[in-house]
Amino acid sequence: MSQELHHAAMQRVLIVEDEVDIADLIMFNLQRAGYEVLKAHDGIAGTEIAIRERPDLMVLDLMLPGRDGYSVFREVRRDARTAHIPVIMLTARAQTEDRIQGLEAGADDYLTKPFSPKELVLRVNAILKRADAPPGAVEYEFGPFRFDKNSVKFYLENEPLDLTSTEFKLLLFLCERSGKPQDRNDLHRTVWGYSDEVHSRTLDTHMKRLRQKLGAHGAIIETVRGVGYQVASLVS
Template sequence: MQKILIVEDERDIADLVGFNLERAGYEVLKAHDGITGADIAIHERPDLVILDLMLPGKDGYGVFKELRRDSRSRDIPVIMLTARAQTEDRIQGLEAGADDYLTKPFSPKELMLRVQAVLKRADGPPGSVEVSYGPFRFDKNSLKFYLEGHPVELTSTEFKLLLFLTERAGKAQDRNDLLRTVWGYSDEVHSRTLDTHMKRLRQKLGEHAAMVETVRGIGYCVSSL
C-alpha cells in the first residue's frame, strides 16, 4: 500500500483529501503545520506529499526546500495544493521543482488523477536499468545521472526530460510530447516552465550543453553522436 502525506492546516480539506485517498486504497498520514509536515516526510518517507503553501510554523516553500536538502526525502514527489491560483504562482511552484500544482477549490476526482499520474512517473521509466550515450549515463533505479563518469545532481524532472530525449537522440521531440511525458498533460504554464527546466539542465551539463538542441517550432532534441 502506497503511503501519502497530506500537509494541510485546514482540517476539513485534509479530511476530504484523506477520505478520497483512503477510498482509492492509499495509506494516509496528516500534518497540520509545516514543521510537523517536514519531520514526518523525512522520517516516514511517504511515496508522495500533498503540500499546502500557506502553513503555520513553516510555509510550504520552506517545507519543500527542507525536503529537497535532506537525502532521505530528496526524491519524494510533491504536489502543491494551494489557494494561490495566479499563473505566476503556479509557474513559481513548478519551477521550484514541484511535481504538480493544483489550486483550491479543486475537484477531488482531478486530484486523484494527478496523484496517480505523479506516482506512476515516480515509479521510474521502464526498460533497462542503465542507459549510456556518449558522456551521459543514467541509472534508472536510483535516478542518478553521470556526466563523463562524474555524478551530476539533477531533479527528478530534469532526469526524466534528459532521459526521454537521450533515448530518442537525433529525433526532434515535440513540446507537447515532452510535457505529457513528464507532467502527464500539457498547458501554457507547464510549457513555460519546460523552457526554464531546459535552461537549468543545460547549465548543469556545462561544456556538453550543446548536446541539448532547441528545434525551432517543434521542441528539443539530443544531438546524434
C-alpha cells in the same frame, strides 16, 4: 482488489495542508484510489513526518503556519533520506510567477486552488507510476550522460548530479530519441501523464532548470520552435 489498486495501497502520500476541509477532501479521494494517507496541518509537523515516514509522494501547500511550504520543500530536499520524494505543490496563488517559482525550486508538479480532486489523483497516479515503472535496461549512456534507471541517479562525466525524478525522466526520454524533435504534448503525456496546454510553462521551466544543471552541456537540449524540444544527436 485489482493488482494495480493493491499496489497503490502500498504507497503512501503525505498531505501537508493547513485547511482541514481541503486536507480531508484530498485524503478521501486518495484513499478511494487505494493510497495510504498521512496528514500534517503545519510546516514543522509536515517536515518531521516527511523525514520520519519517508512517504512515496508529498502534496504540499505553500501557505502554511509554522514553516511555509518553500521552507518545508528545501528541508526535505536537503535531507538525503527524503531528497528524491516527488512533490506536488498546492496553493491558492494562481499567478504565473508563483507557479514558476515552485517549479524552479524543483517541484514535480503544481496545482492551484480551487482544483479538481480527480485531477490531483490523476497527477499523483502519473508521478508514482513513472517512479515505479519497470526500468528495462538498468543503465543507459549517452555521451557524457549516464542514467541509472533502478536508482534514478544521473551522472555527468561520471560525477553524480542531482536531478529530480521529473528532470531525470525528461532528459532520459529526450536522449533515447536524440535528433528527433519531441512534441510538447507528447512530452507532457509521457512525463507527467497528461497534456495540459494551460500549464505548458511547466515544461519550459523544467527545461530551463535542466540546462542550468547541465552547465556547459546544457546546450545539447535544443528548442524546436513550434514543436517542442530535442536532444542533439552525438557527432561520431
